[in-house]
Amino acid sequence: MALGTDYGGQDCSLAKALELVGERWTPLILRDAFVGVRRYRDFLDHLDIPRAVLAARLQALVDAGVMTKERYQDAPPRDEYVLTAMGRDLWPALHLLSQWGERHLSEHGPRRVYTHLSCGSQLRNGSCPTCGAVRPEDVEVRPGPGATQTRTDAVSVALREPHRLLEPLRTS
Secondary structure, three states, X not given: OOOOOOOOOOOOHHHHHHHHHOOOOHHHHHHXXXXXXXXXXXXXXXXXXXXXXXXXXXXXXXHHOOEEEEEEEOOOOEEEEEEOHHHHOOHHHHXXXXXXHHHHHOOOOOOXXXXXXXXXXXXXXXXXXXXXXXXXXXXXXXXXXXXXXXXXXXXXXXXXXXXXXOOOOOOO
16 A cells, blocks of 8 residues: 555644655755755765656755755756755754764764854754754764765765855865
């Protein structure tokens, strides 16, 4: 029996959120958007996701207001996908889920380390232990001790260096 695509019988905010961001590829698309991936080709190469799935997920995020499409080239027409304020509000949830995975499912330590730029503290539990809550644009991501350097796609190569979240990751 195929799974449904919604939780129509649930009167629950978590169920509504999962309808939009709970599909298995969507959190990875959002993760990549936070580290600065904006171009369709970069999402495609870094995620190893089927084209039709990526196109459908990006369109769903745009339709819901989590991302916007911004034209960066006219001939041929090319767009970038940029997180909106609504999308940026997902940062704490994604960071906490990632930290949970690092704590319970990683044998060699964190693959990525997130640092609050203004004070230099490593984020814990979705926020800065020194300053408190933190905006994603004030965070730098860098490889952690559990990072593997085997992937050769342009996004993976670019993320071998420290990079501020939400800054466009230029891969070409």
